[in-house]
Amino acid sequence: MASSTPTPRFAEGEDQAKVGSDIEALQQQGWVLDPEGSGVRKTFYFKSYFKAISFVSMIGAESAVKKHHPTMTVRFGSVDVHWTTHQPRGLTHKDVSMAQHCDKGANVIGAVEAGQGQKCS
Ligand SMILES: C[C@H](O)[C@H](O)[C@H]1CNC2=NC(N)=NC(=O)C2=N1
Numbered sequence: 562m563a564s565s566t567p568t569p570r571f572a573e574g575e576d577q578a579k580v581g582s583d584i585e586a587l588q589q590q591g592w593v594l595d596p597e598g599s600g601v602r603k604t605f606y607f608k609s610y611f612k613a614i615s616f617v618s619m620i621g622a623e624s625a626v627k628k629h630h631p632t633m634t635v636r637f638g639s640v641d642v643h644w645t646t647h648q649p650r651g652l653t654h655k656d657v658s659m660a661q662h663c664d665k666g667a668n669v670i671g672a673v674e675a676g677q678g679q680k681c682s
Pocket residue numbers: 628629630631644645646647648649
């Protein structure tokens with residue numbers, strides 16, 4: 562059976578119209594809702610492991626400043642990033658602004674298309 566498309570689950574107190582339209586814009590940039598609809602995720606691809614680690618470091622620095630932290634999985638030529646808000650639970654403007662920051666940083670570092678990332682030989 563095909564799984565149904567998740568619908569956004571916003572945290573209490575969020576401006577749902579604003580965050581909802583920002584999430585739609587992020588989806589145009591390749592972000593997808595997680596299965597619960599309470600977070601967004603995207604995989605970024607890089608030509609070198611050093612670029613992937615530099616991206617993680619850049620996101621980590623912004624996370625420390627903004628006190629909002631992602632779950633990231635680093636692979637040889639890619640980084641999976643997941644943003645959600647734990648308290649209050651659900652999607653917030655913080656997830657949106659950090660996801661936008663990821664897209665900007667990926668451009669600076671030089672992310673590539675899926676399939677163009679570094680692979681094990
Ligand atoms: C006190 C501290 O700022 C909070 O616990 C922050 C830390 N980082 C966080 N990160 C994320 N992703 N969600 C949160 O709710 C959150 N809360």
